[in-house]
Amino acid sequence: MRPDKAKVVDEVWDDARIESFLDKGAMGVEDAEFSQLLHAYRSMRVDDFQRFISKFKARGGRVDAADRQGRTLAQVIAKHSKAAAFIDILQQ
Secondary structure (H helix, E strand, C coil): CCCCCCCCCCCCCCCHHHHHHHHHCCCCCCCCCHHHHHHHHHHCCCCHHHHHHHHHCCCCCCCCCCCCCCEEEEHHCCCCCCCCCHHHHCCC
């Protein structure tokens, strides 16, 4: 982290903020749903990600959406050291 940038802790993730991730567009040429999942994973804590996934599924989102290489988010993050809880949420 840059020395001029303060670390943010205890961010507020209210419903409006979580729902804003449902309206995010595609990153480049990636599938829009995959992009939303990836952005949420990169931005949210586990509990917030769980809430996001509930809302994502309720809107008809596919947790098995794939990137250009045909990989799901669970496959992309499988080797990340702290991804297990996120993968469990995706597989529920």
